[in-house]
Structures are given as C-alpha cells and as structure tokens.
Amino acid sequence: MTDPILHDLWNRYTCKSYDPTRKVPEEKLQILYEALRLTPSSINSQPWKFIVISSDKAKRRLYDTFTEPYHFNRQYVLDSTVTILFAHNPKYRLENYEEVVKKMIEDGRIPPEKKERALQSFRFARMHTDESGFNGHWTKAQLYIALGNAYHTLARLGIDSTALEGIDVERVEAEFKEELGGFACHVALCIGYHQATDYNAKLPKSRLEHDSIFIHL
Ligand SMILES: Cc1cc2nc3c(=O)[nH]c(=O)nc-3n(C[C@H](O)[C@H](O)[C@H](O)COP(=O)(O)O)c2cc1C
Structure with missing residues (x-):
C-alpha cells in the first residue's frame, strides 16, 4: 500500500x-x-x-x-x-520583527526580559537587505x-x-x-x-527522475 x-x-x-x-x-x-x-x-x-x-x-x-x-x-x-x-x-523592517517578538512574548515562547536578545535575530533579515531597504x-x-x-x-x-x-x-x-x-x-x-471534463486530471504525473535531482553523499 x-x-x-x-x-x-x-x-x-x-x-x-x-x-x-x-x-x-x-x-x-x-x-x-x-x-x-x-x-x-x-x-x-x-x-x-x-x-x-x-x-x-x-x-x-x-x-x-x-x-x-x-x-x-x-x-x-x-x-x-x-x-x-x-x-x-x-x-x-525591524518594526515588523518587533511585532513578531511581541507575539512570541505573549505566546510564552520567550520571556519578556529576553526581548532585546530575540530582536538581535533581525540581523539575519539585514543580511538580505539592500541600501534601499529592499x-x-x-x-x-x-x-x-x-x-x-x-x-x-x-x-x-x-x-x-x-x-x-x-x-x-x-x-x-x-x-x-x-x-x-x-x-x-x-x-x-x-x-x-x-469538473469531470478537466483534461489535466487524466494526464499522468511527470517529474524528473530521482537520480537526476539528488546527490547522496
Ligand atoms: C509557483 C507556480 C506557479 C504556477 N503558475 C501557473 C499558472 O499561472 N497557470 C497554470 O495553469 N499553472 C501554473 N502552475 C502549475 C504548474 O504548471 C504545475 O504545478 C506543474 O506543471 C506540475 O504539474 P502538477 O501540479 O499537475 O503536478 C504553477 C505552479 C507553481 C508551483
């Protein structure tokens, strides 16, 4: 099965x-x-x-x-x-992440005194941000x-x-x-x-073979 x-x-x-x-x-x-x-x-x-x-x-x-x-x-x-x-x-932006951290405190995921430390994770967002903030x-x-x-x-x-x-x-x-x-x-x-007439429902699934997309080391 x-x-x-x-x-x-x-x-x-x-x-x-x-x-x-x-x-x-x-x-x-x-x-x-x-x-x-x-x-x-x-x-x-x-x-x-x-x-x-x-x-x-x-x-x-x-x-x-x-x-x-x-x-x-x-x-x-x-x-x-x-x-x-x-x-x-x-x-x-940081203010968006502040909202997330506030909710994590409300949900009991992090204690209030760890707020500043939690906000430091925003550096991972900064790493993907250009000069314009994008x-x-x-x-x-x-x-x-x-x-x-x-x-x-x-x-x-x-x-x-x-x-x-x-x-x-x-x-x-x-x-x-x-x-x-x-x-x-x-x-x-x-x-x-x-709909019963949907042609795509009857087509066989098609995907690349395992060996062409995986490398097992
Ligand atoms: C991000 C994304 C965008 C897609 N855009 C369209 C689309 O604009 N129109 C459409 O008919 N199918 C769209 N598809 C469907 C793909 O063509 C389809 O998932 C793929 O051919 C694999 O077929 P299956 O979903 O039937 O397994 C999209 C699929 C993905 C994941």
Whole structure:
C-alpha cells in the first residue's frame, strides 16, 4: 500500500477546469487558513499577507486584471471557490520583527526580559537587505514556503487548486493597492473542485527522475 503522504502528492494536480456549482466547505477552508498561519519562516518573520478573494465582486475585480498572455488563467478565478493572493513584504523592517517578538512574548515562547536578545535575530533579515531597504527576494522565498504548505494541506483535504504566477503583477497590485498596503503580490492560488471534463486530471504525473535531482553523499 502506498504511503499516505506519497498518495496525496501523487494524486494532487493542477486543476484546469473548476466546477462552479461545487463549493469547498467553509470548515475546510478554515483548516487551510490555519495551515497557512502555521507556516514556518526564517527567524519566524512571517513577512506575508493572504488576501482571500471569495465574493463575486472581489472575483470580478481580480478577473479584470488579467492581460495577455495570461487570459487562460482568469476563468479559474470565477469558477473556483476562492482565490488567495499570496503577498510578501518587499521591505521587511525591524518594526515588523518587533511585532513578531511581541507575539512570541505573549505566546510564552520567550520571556519578556529576553526581548532585546530575540530582536538581535533581525540581523539575519539585514543580511538580505539592500541600501534601499529592499529584501523582497528573501521575504518572497518565505512566502513560497506557505504556498508549498498550502499544496500539501489541500492534497490531504482532497481539494483541487491552481497556483497562478500567470497574473499581471502590476495590475493586481494596483487593483488591490489598499488591501496589499505596500506588499507585493506575485502569485495567487485558486481553490475548488474540478469538473469531470478537466483534461489535466487524466494526464499522468511527470517529474524528473530521482537520480537526476539528488546527490547522496
Ligand atoms: C509557483 C507556480 C506557479 C504556477 N503558475 C501557473 C499558472 O499561472 N497557470 C497554470 O495553469 N499553472 C501554473 N502552475 C502549475 C504548474 O504548471 C504545475 O504545478 C506543474 O506543471 C506540475 O504539474 P502538477 O501540479 O499537475 O503536478 C504553477 C505552479 C507553481 C508551483
């Protein structure tokens, strides 16, 4: 019998056609949101924001941002249950980390007297920051851990999804400027259930062979 983890990962796939009549139950979405919140990140920085597009109005706002060559992606936004905009802070600052440390104290992870010491971990963020304060390469890398976490969680829940890097970043960031509050959005994730006619569901999985991507020493 296949290991349950591998079973999930073999069976998940990128949905190319959603059934608009089948909605993901709210309690399952809540599990996904909690999984996203629990995503680990370097120095526990959590430099992200997740904007959940679920109302018809918000879906239409996102739909209208699509331009060529990404038009093929836009129908997923209307037919899936929700689309999550995955956003990262391109200029993660000490004040952002202060918020994290404050929460770690509240959660009892570090004692209040160790606050200054905990804040010293911010040096690892500084190492990835240029003169203008930009550290978006680093914060985006953290955000993609959340994307991977979402994939695995959805596979376990038997829910279909489509990651979309095929978005017009400039237009998405302009349309959702207020909600993003200065964060960048380079990727979204549609979530729902596939139609029986989805061609992609029937294709075999294809990945490079173990020996071409692993080096065991
Ligand atoms: C970060 C990322 C961005 C992606 N962007 C798109 C996209 O814009 N449109 C799309 O149809 N598929 C997109 N995909 C899906 C990939 O093409 C797909 O995951 C890959 O071919 C492997 O197939 P599988 O997910 O069915 O196993 C994206 C996947 C990832 C991880």
